[in-house]
Amino acid sequence: MPEEKLSPEKQAEGFSIAREKQAVALMEDYVELIAELTDELGEARVADIAERMGVAQPTATKAIARLKREGLATSRPYRGVFLTAEGAQMAKFVYERHRTLVGVLMKIGVSKEAAEIDAEGIEHFVSDEMLAAFKKFLSDT
Amino acid sequence: MPEEKLSPEKQAEGFSIAREKQAVALMEDYVELIAELTDELGEARVADIAERMGVAQPTATKAIARLKREGLATSRPYRGVFLTAEGAQMAKFVYERHRTLVGVLMKIGVSKEAAEIDAEGIEHFVSDEMLAAFKKFLSDT
DNA sequence: TATATTTTATAGCACAGGCTATAATAAGAA
DNA sequence: TTCTTATTATAGCCTGTGCTATAAAATATA
Ligand SMILES: [Mn+2]
Ligand SMILES: [Mn+2]
Ligand SMILES: [Mn+2]
Ligand SMILES: [Mn+2]
Numbered sequence: 001m002p003e004e005k006l007s008p009e010k011q012a013e014g015f016s017i018a019r020e021k022q023a024v025a026l027m028e029d030y031v032e033l034i035a036e037l038t039d040e041l042g043e044a045r046v047a048d049i050a051e052r053m054g055v056a057q058p059t060a061t062k063a064i065a066r067l068k069r070e071g072l073a074t075s076r077p078y079r080g081v082f083l084t085a086e087g088a089q090m091a092k093f094v095y096e097r098h099r100t101l102v103g104v105l106m107k108i109g110v111s112k113e114a115a116e117i118d119a120e121g122i123e124h125f126v127s128d129e130m131l132a133a134f135k136k137f138l139s140d141t
Numbered sequence: 142m143p144e145e146k147l148s149p150e151k152q153a154e155g156f157s158i159a160r161e162k163q164a165v166a167l168m169e170d171y172v173e174l175i176a177e178l179t180d181e182l183g184e185a186r187v188a189d190i191a192e193r194m195g196v197a198q199p200t201a202t203k204a205i206a207r208l209k210r211e212g213l214a215t216s217r218p219y220r221g222v223f224l225t226a227e228g229a230q231m232a233k234f235v236y237e238r239h240r241t242l243v244g245v246l247m248k249i250g251v252s253k254e255a256a257e258i259d260a261e262g263i264e265h266f267v268s269d270e271m272l273a274a275f276k277k278f279l280s281d282t
Numbered sequence: 283t284a285t286a287t288t289t290t291a292t293a294g295c296a297c298a299g300g301c302t303a304t305a306a307t308a309a310g311a312a
Numbered sequence: 313t314t315c316t317t318a319t320t321a322t323a324g325c326c327t328g329t330g331c332t333a334t335a336a337a338a339t340a341t342a
Pocket of ligand 2: 094
């Protein structure tokens with residue numbers, strides 16, 4: 001395949017954008033999970049968040065502190081975690097993006113389980129243009 | 142879409158795997174870039190690596206130190222950076238995976254430029270199964 | 283109510299990956 | 313060869329994300 005290279009500037013921009021997306025990736029996962037737990041269990045407890053994220057409890061507590069600091073969630077000591085309007089909006093977007101991505105991957109031939117697992121990492125790096133193309137790809141039977 | 146949820150264990154596994162991939166993502170990018178610069182310019186200098194990665198020079202120096210520590214590259218003070226056999230092998234794999242991913246994205250309708258930029262982040266989270274499905278998708282005209 | 287258990291918070295540590303400022307070295311020019 | 317410039321290394325800082333150990337609070341049980 002004789003591919004033309006991107007300019008050094010565009011290449012650096014690609015890395016730069018990936019770094020920025022990376023910085024919000026964890027917050028997106030937590031927010032999505034909090035919405036999910038609230039929906040399933042009626043509330044999102046720190047212990048459940050930690051378990052489902054596969055991290056130690058203090059790690060989850062610290063991440064929640066960051067969510068609060070960034071205005072995505074609220075909580076009082078020894079109480080569950082709640083999303084703000086902004087957090088809920090992010091959760092909705094992230095959820096739909098996740099589903100779209102899994103749909104595309106499965107349509108391409110990836111198993112559901114692998115698609116779900118891979119999507120967990122990939123989803124955070126999908127641009128608006130790519131998401132639009134994915135939706136179109138899915139709707140074109 | 143009535144999607145069935147993954148079990149809590151599988152979900153945690155997804156996050157866990159994403160974290161592991163994340164940890165090697167930067168190393169993959171550096172290794173790929175070093176191979177690219179060596180190919181283009183005959184050698185990979187720290188200054189060029191930093192510029193193309195879009196980071197400050199000491200940041201690149203530190204990353205290179207980690208590559209050396211992990212047996213992926215070698216270098217002597219004030220000299221260029223060279224890949225080990227292991228590093229070169231990683232570079233080859235990463236390059237081909239990158240190209241495959243860009244190919245799939247473009248086939249789905251993403252522009253070349255957006256595909257290249259998005260791929261820079263996504264590529265590191267592509268599993269073997271997904272990569273195989275992508276190759277098949279590309280070869281099936 | 284008193285005690286045991288579970289849950290959450292806090293303290294303290296480590297490492298990766300950014301940065302700026304500055305020193306040291308190598309390479310080029312006079 | 314000496315001096316200037318460009319390159320690389322080093323020091324020191326910050327933030328994020330992990331961990332374990334332990335304290336504190338809330339909840340459940342006796
Ligand atoms: Mn995710
Ligand atoms: Mn997700
Ligand atoms: Mn990349
Ligand atoms: Mn790449």
